[in-house]
Amino acid sequence: MGRRDFFGVLGAAAGAAAFTPAAASDGDAPRTKKGAVVRAAFVYPPSATFAGDPDGWWSWPGNEFDAEGRQRRYTAALREIERTYGMEIAVEDRPIATKEDAERLAREIAAAPPDGVLLVMFYNQSLGLADLILRAADEAKVPALFYIGLGVKHGPVGSYRRPGLVFMQSLDNFESLEEGLRLIHARAALRQSLLLSITEAETPREGVEPFLGIRVRVIPFARYAELFHAIAVDAAVRRVVDRFVAGAKDVRGVTREALDNAARAHEALTRLLREEHADGLTMNCLRRGMLKPCISFAALNGSLVPAACENDLPAAYTQILGQTLTGRPGFQHNPCYETERNHYYASHCTCAPQLHGPEGPPRPYLLRRFAHTNEGSCAIQVFWNPGEPVTMVRYYPGEEPALDVYAGRVVASHPMPPAAGCTTNVEIELTDRTDAGMVAGHHNLLFCGDFARRFRRFAQLHRMRLADTGFQGVWPA
Template structure:
């Protein structure tokens, strides 16, 4: 393991995941000074291992073809089928190998390369058995040879639970194989040096691995005791605890000098404070400390709280800070939406804005509003958006919430995962900015979106609490790769 890694995960990725970098860390630790996390722990954090991907190249050496020994029907003619005799596969392997390593290292994925390219059926069979024994999370097959397409498919479906097959344009003759294009669990890339598409596949593998090693904490007013389940398709550990646990933690948080100082420091970063007293800025940071404490107590990587009627305990500000630091926090004990935030955190390294939908039917536009939007929409190292501090829109007292100003003409992705239904939705569009309140209503943060290529925007209604991410149509294809590799139905315009 490298010295800069934590539990097998690159330190930079680990820091973002654990919330020890960025805005949230600047405004308060996980628990109050002097308290012992170990003393109050109910569940330990889940161990995180990096995703492992087996990588293999397929092509015959030129001397094998010239000797008439290649294992295809063209060997009697010493024939170089597509890509031909000037493709230089050894040099291409060097280029592709270096790029795959660079992408994998940046993502914290372990790429395990076969020692040499395969070109014999017996070697393919041996490789499949070896990979099955090592149990990687996925296999990446790079096939440079037209007549080896069937072998690439065999490796993809037999060697690992999920697969990426890359075949350059010009190395396939006529239509690409139907089996490669349409086999569930196989992400087929037929392109010209499309490194971005390879990265999308590796990001999908990483996301699935990390979600299967994560814990989502649900805080519910209807729960009477702790329960623990596993989400059926993502493998995420889901722990539910009574709301009184959170209330008790909050009530025990003192408004000490350090906490008050953090609250005032945060207040001073706002573009404007509108009708919110210092008292409720301090209460917001008591809630922030309570959220961090309950997550630490249950070893949680994400949390969703039944928060609507918590009054002064509401975690709106805490959720906004944590989301910006890639610690997914979802409103109202929403399972689907929070899992979507967790998915986007690993697919794109970005915060997702959980919101409720509305529609401008005259202009055919989508509108979303809620109170927990991150200030840093592009991750902890991205730029911060201007924001106002204003009261929560729906219940007294006037607790603090963020009115984040979305950028104009920002490409966005509207997504939602439907737990237990093997379904995702994904729509691309562009944010038109944040309409003021009034004349519009809704909640503290509001964003108006033009969805791409829809005649009636109401027909895309994803249900309550979908997630809006900053991201291009190219980024959205990462979610498409995820759906493909993990056999989920994908609805939308991607």
């Protein structure tokens, strides 16, 4: 079985969550998550308004635009997006053509706030109607997407570059519409997510991260250890080991015992996730001997099951957010700086080879000893592809939640030795900063791909502060 097969099928801070006691056996019943609910409307007067008047003034977009035909095309695209994400996009049957139409929709948004609002405008002089609806969404703190076809409106757009709103003006750009709706979908999905925090706590307890709404359930480490030790090294465990090894370019200094224990750790964690009906986990994982979960975390993240090291809850929140927005696993890492080349160096003991997502081509990897202790537990070295774009992100919870976002490009994953640190490393060049030393934060998440604008738009849409240090680029900034 190859790298794709194995990693595709295996399934530090309090993070501002307030915790309350929970019974140890109170695993949830299986949960059915609900998709985001979005109110969508097209804003324009019917074409007959002008076609039947010899002196009718079409203004922009002109008399060959066919607003009704475009509404049908856009609605079909929205239905496809609805199916892709499991959302409910409630599209108004008739266009918003009058002040009465706009006031009616504004009242409905205020009375029953949806997860988001989408307005698509097809007539230059309908801007006042759109503004009325957008004000209602703003007052209700409902995220709004405002799309105008290219050549529909002329004039400045600066007033639409504001928190709570993503403005798009483009030519039949269904990809941008999908991306905007994905930003709304992501927030709704996060509010329904359950994260396990495996710590030294003696009893379980629960809390909720206030802004993203992720539920956190604290699980005593003793429960994980009990599951681990109860797993016999039988034929099933050995098959998991064989899959570990078959996908690797090489196995360096790792004993059969260490491989067996890596498989036992993975089986224990997947059982725990199943029993708790959880979406992801984080753990106080350092100095755990053969119970360390480095390989399991690589496998889980490669299957888009978020797993974060060292019980770093903000890193776990960032991993969940990033996987939801990109469909790819993030590489949680320690920061380092190559000062003579003005590069950033990221390194840690676990990384998913599926840097392009579960369906994408996996990257080569080695199995090797954990770099910082003597017991010989198994870790992983993944080799990133030079030249590929990357996006680095860190979520900061608190009274004023913030998102820090960086864009870059892979320079190299170095052999070890001569390079040092943890087992996986990647050196990157920043492409939206002049100085790599500007990078802030610990345990940032590195995603393979050019997603910086998507993360910044998420922050803008959901009224988060952008903590970008030294950012140089286009809106949103």
